[in-house]
Amino acid sequence: MTDPLRVGFGERLAESMRARGALCVGIDPHPSLLHAWDLDETARSVERFAMTVVEALAGEVAILKPQSAFFEVYGSAGIAVLEKVIAEARQAGALMLLDIKRGDIGSTMAAYAMAYLDEHAPLAADAVTVSPYLGYGSLAPAIGIAEQTGRGVFVLARTSNPEGAGLQQSIHGSGDSVAQYIVDSAAESNAGAEPMGHVGVVAGATIRSDELDFSRLNGPILAPGLGAQGATVQSLRAVFGAALPNVLPATARDVLRHGPTVNGLRAAARKVREEVQDLLRG
Numbered sequence: 001m002t003d004p005l006r007v008g009f010g011e012r013l014a015e016s017m018r019a020r021g022a023l024c025v026g027i028d029p030h031p032s033l034l035h036a037w038d039l040d041e042t043a044r045s046v047e048r049f050a051m052t053v054v055e056a057l058a059g060e061v062a063i064l065k066p067q068s069a070f071f072e073v074y075g076s077a078g079i080a081v082l083e084k085v086i087a088e089a090r091q092a093g094a095l096m097l098l099d100i101k102r103g104d105i106g107s108t109m110a111a112y113a114m115a116y117l118d119e120h121a122p123l124a125a126d127a128v129t130v131s132p133y134l135g136y137g138s139l140a141p142a143i144g145i146a147e148q149t150g151r152g153v154f155v156l157a158r159t160s161n162p163e164g165a166g167l168q169q170s171i172h173g174s175g176d177s178v179a180q181y182i183v184d185s186a187a188e189s190n191a192g193a194e195p196m197g198h199v200g201v202v203a204g205a206t207i208r209s210d211e212l213d214f215s216r217l218n219g220p221i222l223a224p225g226l227g228a229q230g231a232t233v234q235s236l237r238a239v240f241g242a243a244l245p246n247v248l249p250a251t252a253r254d255v256l257r258h259g260p261t262v263n264g265l266r267a268a269a270r271k272v273r274e275e276v277q278d279l280l281r282g
């Protein structure tokens with residue numbers, strides 16, 4: 001059980017980015033990372049892995065992002081670990097973005113929203129990732145419940161993987177690309193919100209620099225792809241331009257490979273965070 005949140009997600013995230021710098025680190029217990037950390041592939045080891053990341057980074061980075069699939073692999077034991085990780089990290093002062101990439105018809109979307117965004121949900125995080133493939137409008141229950149409970153959603157717009165381009169760059173009925181339509185729809189959902197709305201978008205740090213116009217969006221832009229997927233902090237300026245202050249660069253493996261020590265993880269995250277801060281200053 002979590003307390004009702006009185007301040008909206010956009011405002012909480014903006015404050016966290018201001019105080020801690022703009023960086024999201026993924027909690028992705030890949031089997032290869034578990035082995036590199038001298039752990040086996042069990043729910044117990046996943047707990048050890050995730051809790052080490054929480055200990056290292058809950059007070060350091062703007063937001064942490066556990067990827068649900070890496071926990072779901074272990075069935076109910078893995079979900080129990082995920083529940084514990086979210087609760088303890090939030091207790092330790094972290095904002096938690098649960099990466100679930102869910103999307104469904106509106107009535108089922110409402111059930112997903114109750115599972116992850118309702119204040120009484122055992123798996124309630126501060127925000128979740130959602131997929132708009134069933135239409136932006138189908139996400140309305142999640143956007144609505146998130147707003148009521150002080151939480152947020154990040155809508156996939158232009159993902160970091162090479163396979164995303166064909167579908168997301170194709171032309172939508174509005175005349176813009178599908179990805180641009182998602183960005184503009186998120187902007188509409190956030191209309192009037194200060195300093196940032198609770199509806200963010202996901203746009204990979206790996207995409208071309210001329211693909212999207214973020215100028216109407218007053219919401220956060222999650223930018224995964226740094227490190228393991230080939231994007232660099234330097235490439236963020238070209239991709240996001242004037243929208244850079246709202247960009248939340250994200251990385252997982254490139255930091256996690258510096259475990260298993262708390263100090264190793266912290267030093268790696270600080271290094272990326274400083275590069276991002278330099279970029280924002282320069």
Ligand SMILES: O=C(O)c1cc(=O)[nH]c(=O)n1[C@@H]1O[C@H](COP(=O)(O)O)[C@@H](O)[C@H]1O
Binds near residue numbers: 067204225
């Ligand atoms: O929604 C996401 O988080 C996401 C969207 C996207 O377009 N690309 C992407 O890589 N991600 C997630 O971000 C993380 C990237 O991990 P690394 O490639 O190890 O930095 C993974 O958990 C992905 O599932």
